[in-house]
Amino acid sequence: xxxxxxxTRVRLARNLKxxxxxxxxxxxxxxxxxxxxxxxxxxxxxxxxxYDMEKLSQVDKIALVERHLISPExxxxxxxxxxxxxxxxxxxxxxxxxxxxxxxxxKNGLFLEEAYEIADKLDDILSEKLExxxxxxxxxLTQCPTNLGTAMRASVMLHLPALQKSHAVVRIGNNxxxxxxxxxxxxxxxxxxxxxxxxxxxxxxxxxSEKAAIENLKNITNQLITQEIKSRASLSSDISVVDTVSxxxxxxxxxxxxxSDEAMNLLSNVRFGVSVKLLExxxxxxxxxxxxxxQPASIMKKYGTELTVSERDIKRADFLRExxx
Amino acid sequence: xxxxxxxTRVRLARNLKxxxxxxxxxxxxxxxxxxxxxxxxxxxxxxxxxYDMEKLSQVDKIALVERHLISPExxxxxxxxxxxxxxxxxxxxxxxxxxxxxxxxxKNGLFLEEAYEIADKLDDILSEKLExxxxxxxxxLTQCPTNLGTAMRASVMLHLPALQKSHAVVRIGNNxxxxxxxxxxxxxxxxxxxxxxxxxxxxxxxxxSEKAAIENLKNITNQLITQEIKSRASLSSDISVVDTVSxxxxxxxxxxxxxSDEAMNLLSNVRFGVSVKLLExxxxxxxxxxxxxxQPASIMKKYGTELTVSERDIKRADFLRExxx
Numbered sequence: 001x002x003x004x005x006x007x008t009r010v011r012l013a014r015n016l017k018x019x020x021x022x023x024x025x026x027x028x029x030x031x032x033x034x035x036x037x038x039x040x041x042x043x044x045x046x047x048x049x050x051y052d053m054e055k056l057s058q059v060d061k062i063a064l065v066e067r068h069l070i071s072p073e074x075x076x077x078x079x080x081x082x083x084x085x086x087x088x089x090x091x092x093x094x095x096x097x098x099x100x101x102x103x104x105x106x107k108n109g110l111f112l113e114e115a116y117e118i119a120d121k122l123d124d125i126l127s128e129k130l131e132x133x134x135x136x137x138x139x140x141l142t143q144c145p146t147n148l149g150t151a152m153r154a155s156v157m158l159h160l161p162a163l164q165k166s167h168a169v170v171r172i173g174n175n176x177x178x179x180x181x182x183x184x185x186x187x188x189x190x191x192x193x194x195x196x197x198x199x200x201x202x203x204x205x206x207x208x209s210e211k212a213a214i215e216n217l218k219n220i221t222n223q224l225i226t227q228e229i230k231s232r233a234s235l236s237s238d239i240s241v242v243d244t245v246s247x248x249x250x251x252x253x254x255x256x257x258x259x260s261d262e263a264m265n266l267l268s269n270v271r272f273g274v275s276v277k278l279l280e281x282x283x284x285x286x287x288x289x290x291x292x293x294x295q296p297a298s299i300m301k302k303y304g305t306e307l308t309v310s311e312r313d314i315k316r317a318d319f320l321r322e323x324x325x
Numbered sequence: 326x327x328x329x330x331x332x333t334r335v336r337l338a339r340n341l342k343x344x345x346x347x348x349x350x351x352x353x354x355x356x357x358x359x360x361x362x363x364x365x366x367x368x369x370x371x372x373x374x375x376y377d378m379e380k381l382s383q384v385d386k387i388a389l390v391e392r393h394l395i396s397p398e399x400x401x402x403x404x405x406x407x408x409x410x411x412x413x414x415x416x417x418x419x420x421x422x423x424x425x426x427x428x429x430x431x432k433n434g435l436f437l438e439e440a441y442e443i444a445d446k447l448d449d450i451l452s453e454k455l456e457x458x459x460x461x462x463x464x465x466l467t468q469c470p471t472n473l474g475t476a477m478r479a480s481v482m483l484h485l486p487a488l489q490k491s492h493a494v495v496r497i498g499n500n501x502x503x504x505x506x507x508x509x510x511x512x513x514x515x516x517x518x519x520x521x522x523x524x525x526x527x528x529x530x531x532x533x534s535e536k537a538a539i540e541n542l543k544n545i546t547n548q549l550i551t552q553e554i555k556s557r558a559s560l561s562s563d564i565s566v567v568d569t570v571s572x573x574x575x576x577x578x579x580x581x582x583x584x585s586d587e588a589m590n591l592l593s594n595v596r597f598g599v600s601v602k603l604l605e606x607x608x609x610x611x612x613x614x615x616x617x618x619x620q621p622a623s624i625m626k627k628y629g630t631e632l633t634v635s636e637r638d639i640k641r642a643d644f645l646r647e648x649x650x
Contacts, residue, residue, distance in 0.1 A: 239639060243581035254575030256568035314564060 030080020355405020
């Protein structure tokens with residue numbers, strides 16, 4: 001149901017047994033770890049591009065964050081901090097983020113098992129050559145104790161315009177923690193929901209298998225999909241909602257200056273409109289792509305890194321008019 | 326300069342010598358007066374349609390107000406209240422409004438002398454057959470003493486988006502009374518300015534000739550045109566103004582429900598955009614026509630008199646999308 005589930009993400013954290021955790025590593029040790037991992041993966045079937053954080057500009061780093069390929073925290077890491085990103089951007093591996101290795105699989109739509117399978121395979125490739133910090137009792141050892149155990153975080157990015165409109169997301173969020181899940185903004189911890197995009201993820205990594213955690217997340221996701229679709233159906237016949245959807249596309253097609261926040265909200269309305277067949281000429285994929293492309297650093301990468309905020313807002317409007325007209 | 330002057334209007338008030346003023350007339354006397362005037366004009370070169378107020382529905386009456394063909398006050402007049410409207414809607418004559426005869430000439434654009442000439446000609450036709458209440462000392466006698474003298478009101482409907490934006494209209498309005506002029510909303514006395522449309526008219530009818538009053542109004546109008554055009558020029562390069570103009574057309578083309586107030590303001594922005602060549606595909610005339618056609622009673626005349634406010638707002642949006650796309 002890609003109307004509701006924009007992306008699936010599975011992330012595994014691993015640390016090498018013979019090194020202290022990241023916060024205790026010096027630059028040389030970080031580089032050593034990075035080289036070891038890179039060397040193994042170079043020989044794998046995957047085609048990775050290597051990004052050394054210390055060599056990237058701030059804009060390039062933030063553009064990777066906007067595409068969900070690295071974490072916001074990774075931007076401030078430097079020496080020895082390396083990201084390996086597969087050509088289709090489905091796999092990204094951060095080395096020396098909070099843990100020595102964080103491997104992440106992203107898929108469009110709801111594909112939790114499939115994403116986990118790829119993560120598991122990469123984990124096998126690495127564990128053949130590397131000895132991970134592991135305890136029989138605690139499972140994988142991680143710098144932050146909240147990840148101990150499976151060290152797996154599985155998440156789905158959900159588009160919930162209808163549940164947001166009815167304020168149901170807040171109520172749902174309050175209940176989810178009892179189920180070992182959490183829901184938050186699209187850029188993870190402490191980010192605000194923008195464009196009705198939410199990230200639902202498992203919180204519990206200890207005392208539960210990867211499969212069980214994924215099963216749990218999938219069940220709740222399916223429940224949310226059902227609720228969202230049901231709410232959308234009743235909204236889609238409401239003339240004020242139809243009006244909002246239609247105007248949103250009208251504004252995106254004609255604005256000459258637009259902030260990323262406003263664009264996100266309008267694109268969210270349009271995405272909703274496409275999903276309930278109010279708008280027929282656009283695809284969900286093209287809107288999801290736009291949602292990435294209109295982010296500030298992505299605009300700067302395209303049009304120039306020296307842009308002021310209002311110049312960027314003008315370029316964003318130009319870009320949207322070009323893409324949508 | 327029809328970019329600024331939407332319409333010119335000249336109105337003459339006349340009363341028959343042998344009858345009391347309108348507030349003292351009974352229904353029979355009103356009908357007598359109406360018949361007399363109608364009979365004279367039937368034989369004239371003009372092709373009038375006759376509207377008896379007591380036979381018109383409320384919606385039909387208000388639609389005439391929206392087209393500036395009768396006054397809002399005339400809507401509540403009944404027996405003997407007759408409007409004669411020429412086929413091109415340039416001439417409208419109200420019988421038994423505040424005065425026995427109120428004849429009005431409307432022209433698109435700034436044509437004060439031309440409008441006055443037609444009014445004068447009609448006045449001649451009528452005065453050949455009718456004796457008007459006239460005093461050598463006071464001029465034409467009218468029910469309301471503020472019209473004594475020439476009993477002429479000349480006005481121009483001005484589109485002043487730039488002067489409104491800079492709040493200059495208020496300052497200008499305060500100075501105009503010293504010059505014997507007044508500026509107010511588009512539907513005359515006590516109406517609020519909507520869509521940056523204002524009505525500038527002469528206030529003084531005593532001790533000044535028709536020609537002098539028109540000359541005075543024309544001079545001030547030309548000054549306002551110059552100020553407005555100058556202000557527009559500086560606004561038209563402001564990206565936030567360009568954005569507003571572009572979005573306004575975008576919203577008009579896509580809204581599914583829209584109030585007359587919102588539509589007026591958006592059309593005003595579009596009208597400004599056309600005048601400064603930001604929008605190339607529309608004409609001022611077509612927008613001025615839309616400004617009339619989206620008024621509540623005009624929509625009801627077109628789509629049904631039993632419409633609720635929100636049904637009307639939906640029909641208005643449908644109408645605008647159809648006209649603009």
